[in-house]
Amino acid sequence: QVQLVQSGAEVKKPGASVKVSCKASGYTFTSYAMHWVRQAPGQRLEWMGWINAANGNTKYSQKLEGRVTFTRDTSASTAYMDLSSLRSEDTAVYYCARDRGYYDSGTYHSNNWFDPWGQGTLVTVSS
Amino acid sequence: QSALTQPASVSGSPGQSITISCTGTSSDVGGYNYVSWYQQHPGKAPKVMIYEVTNRPSGVSNRFSGSKSGNTASLTISGLQAEDEADYYCSSYRSGNLYVFGTGTEVTVL
Numbered sequence: 001q002v003q004l005v006q007s008g009a010e011v012k013k014p015g016a017s018v019k020v021s022c023k024a025s026g027y028t029f030t031s032y033a034m035h036w037v038r039q040a041p042g043q044r045l046e047w048m049g050w051i052n053a054a055n056g057n058t059k060y061s062q063k064l065e066g067r068v069t070f071t072r073d074t075s076a077s078t079a080y081m082d083l084s085s086l087r088s089e090d091t092a093v094y095y096c097a098r099d100r101g102y103y104d105s106g107t108y109h110s111n112n113w114f115d116p117w118g119q120g121t122l123v124t125v126s127s
Numbered sequence: 128q129s130a131l132t133q134p135a136s137v138s139g140s141p142g143q144s145i146t147i148s149c150t151g152t153s154s155d156v157g158g159y160n161y162v163s164w165y166q167q168h169p170g171k172a173p174k175v176m177i178y179e180v181t182n183r184p185s186g187v188s189n190r191f192s193g194s195k196s197g198n199t200a201s202l203t204i205s206g207l208q209a210e211d212e213a214d215y216y217c218s219s220y221r222s223g224n225l226y227v228f229g230t231g232t233e234v235t236v237l
Contacts, residue, residue, distance in 0.1 A: 035226070037173075044130060045165070045173065045216050045228040059224045095172060112161035112220045113178035120172055 002026040004096050004118035011124045017084040020121045022096030029077035030054040033099035035114055036070065036081045038092040046092075050099060051079060052108055086125045093120040131156065131217055131229035138235040144205040147232045149217035150198055155227055157198035161220035164193060164202045168213045176215075177202060204234070212236045 007021040022034065036048040049060035051070040058070045069082040079096055097114035132150040139145040149156065149164075156162055162180045165173035175184055177193035180200060190205045200219070204211055217229040 037228075044231040045167075045218075047218075047226040047228055050226075061225065097173075100178070110220075111179070112159075112226070113163040113175055114165075114173075114218070115175045115178075115184065117172040117174070 002098070002116055004098065004116060006094075006096060006118040006121045009122040009124070011126065012086050014087055014125055014127055016086050016125075017082060018086060018123050020081045020083075020094050020096075020123070022079045022081070022118050024077045024079070024098070027098075029072075030074055031103065033101055033108060033110060034070075034072070034079045035097045035099055036068075037095045037097055037114070037117075039095070039120075040089070040092040043092075048081070048094075053079065054103075054108070083123075086123075088125050091123065091125045093122050095120050129227075131219060131227055133215075133217060133229040133232045135230070136233045136235065138237055139204075139207045140237045141207055141209065143207050144203060145207060145234065147202045147204075147215055147217075147234070149200040149202070149219075149229045151200075151219055151227070152198055155219040155221040156195065156200050156217075158222065159220050160195070162193070162195060162200040163218045164191075165216045165218065166211075166213045167216065173216065207236055209236050 003025050005023045030053050033052045035050040051058045072079045096118040100113050101110040160180045164177040167173040176191045180195045181193045192203045215232045221227050
């Protein structure tokens with residue numbers, strides 16, 4: 001079955017960086033884009049951006065652009081989220097979520113919904 | 128990047144129907160039929176319930192239905208059950224290859 005398994009919880013100091021991984025199984029990794037979403041404690045879901053797993057093209061939310069980087073390792077079917085210059089407001093559960101899209105004549109088309117989701121990775125930023 | 132607006136909480140008795148609204152703008156909800164809805168139980172990852180405004184993924188109960196009028200989308204849960212108690216989030220494509228979530232709604236089964 002299609003599954004996304006994320007790396008374990010992290011505790012970081014302000015100003016540090018964190019890298020979260022998301023290993024995909026049960027489907028062809030390069031056939032779908034991957035989104036990243038975060039949720040601060042008791043708060044709403046916040047879309048962070050997405051990466052085309054085939055060509056590595058990315059799109060970031062305006063709020064995080066400049067601090068966040070998405071990469072992928074196609075040989076390992078794994079997507080990565082790197083967040084730098086961490087501050088306390090970055091304390092959150094970070095999720096990866098597969099895009100439901102398709103390729104048509106070599107062009108990727110998103111169907112604009114997210115399924116499935118990884119189990120989430122708690123990142124705590126504290127001095 | 129402003130969120131879509133949802134009511135903070137909605138409640139209903141078992142068997143009743145409830146509706147959750149999701150209000151955006153012509154740049155997101157009103158401009159595209161790309162609204163999806165997610166159910167999230169405490170401590171769990173979200174799960175898609177509705178996509179492209181009205182479509183239900185396989186395995187999702189037909190008690191869940193979606194609609195849209197202008198800049199507002201809605202999720203209706205009919206025949207409310209105890210297991211439906213959760214947080215619900217709408218999401219929409221936003222022009223510029225962006226996405227946005229709603230503020231979230233806590234559903235309580237009385």
